[in-house]
Amino acid sequence: MEIGKMLKDARVNSGLTQEDVADKIRVTRQTMSNWENEKCYPDIINVIELSNLYGVSLDELLKGDEKMIQHLEQSTDTVNSNKKLIGAIGVNILLILIFIVFNGVIAQNQYLILLAMSIGVISTCVLFYQIIRKI
DSSP states (O other): OOHHHHHHHHHHHTTOOHHHHHHHHTOOHHHHHHHHTTSSOOOHHHHHHHHHHHTOOHHHHHTTOHHHHHHHHHHHOHHHHHHHHHHHHHHHHHHHHHHHHTHHHHHTOHHHHHHHHHHHHHHHHHHHHHHHHHO
16 A cells, blocks of 8 residues: 555554644644655655554555655665766866866866866755755
């Protein structure tokens, strides 16, 4: 069964409204609606709180919904997240060193300047993306 249907059924069986549940676990009613309609998924902390609130085991909530399990695996995979962040930092440092070493060659050609700027902007965007995901 899908997590959204499980959450809605558990909420209804508990006699609670979306607003009641949202207040108890400190999220908005819209967030509850999005979870129940599977527009997005709760994080593991909220899944635990919902499990406790509804008196339903985590096993019952999570089993059978492959998308939810994948979401939780991705959101809790800090090792992979750290590797991506360290990789982005390393690439940016390497690019800065390359730009410094080849500054004389790059400065003499408009196309190399444009290419270097494009690469710099793209790599910086990737680094910022990784930092924002980490937060």
